[in-house]
Amino acid sequence: MKIARGVGYGRWIGMILSMVLLLSGCAYPKELRKENQINPAEFITVVQQAVDLFHEKTGVLPIKNSDMTTPLYEKYVIDFAKLKKSNYLSTVPANAFESGGIFIYVLVDAETKPTVKLMDLSAYQSVEDVQKKINDYKASHDGKLPAGIAINEAFEYVDFNNLGMKAPEIKSVYNRQNLVTYLVNKQTGEVAIDYAMDMMKFIQDQGLASSLKPDQDLREILVNKSYFVPIRSFPYHWQNNQPLPQVTP
Numbered sequence: 001m002k003i004a005r006g007v008g009y010g011r012w013i014g015m016i017l018s019m020v021l022l023l024s025g026c027a028y029p030k031e032l033r034k035e036n037q038i039n040p041a042e043f044i045t046v047v048q049q050a051v052d053l054f055h056e057k058t059g060v061l062p063i064k065n066s067d068m069t070t071p072l073y074e075k076y077v078i079d080f081a082k083l084k085k086s087n088y089l090s091t092v093p094a095n096a097f098e099s100g101g102i103f104i105y106v107l108v109d110a111e112t113k114p115t116v117k118l119m120d121l122s123a124y125q126s127v128e129d130v131q132k133k134i135n136d137y138k139a140s141h142d143g144k145l146p147a148g149i150a151i152n153e154a155f156e157y158v159d160f161n162n163l164g165m166k167a168p169e170i171k172s173v174y175n176r177q178n179l180v181t182y183l184v185n186k187q188t189g190e191v192a193i194d195y196a197m198d199m200m201k202f203i204q205d206q207g208l209a210s211s212l213k214p215d216q217d218l219r220e221i222l223v224n225k226s227y228f229v230p231i232r233s234f235p236y237h238w239q240n241n242q243p244l245p246q247v248t249p
Helices: 009-024 028-032 041-058 080-085 121-140 196-205 219-224
Strands: 103-108 115-120 155-157 181-185 191-194 236-239 242-245
Touching (some): 041 080, 041 115, 103 121, 115 121, 121 181, 196 242
Antiparallel strands (some): 103 115, 181 191, 236 242
């Protein structure tokens, strides 16, 4: 499949975070804005129709450029400028970052069935904040990480008391009653969001445990059962009757 190219993803997402910090000091309060609480289905349906028409007429997808290092669920960011210029979309959704919202519109299954989903910018920024603290801690402690509770041999939960910062108060996009938790790769120090609780709820509520394959990436469940992608994440496998994070191959 041919893909329309634009500004590089890494540069673009960096510009977004810089603008958010400059204009608001912190993206988290934007969650409370009215446009960010509207049922996302109302916007996604319109954008999906525009993407489908653009793809049908041009043979390419209206997305920004990315590279091989871009994480799977952050790779295909929709370029609203292309959709508007081609008259397939009259206005950018109110909850999109381009309109002052906290969501970045992305595509999943780009090679087979391009489907519109949302990436939560507040959660993305929170990981950036925690990662900076982890990096600073490592630099001042001879490369060591702040001790946290082990999840498995490769990962542990971020201990914010040891890190010397308050845990970001970001609600899960999959269950608004739960706050996001964070994990860190014990070898590399890379921070990610822990999606195990969200995965477990879907698995239990829909009785999926018996149908899960040992090597299946459980992030697929979050994508297929919701409007959101699991940004800043590691793969998860079903092990010991629970979702556990895995080191990226």
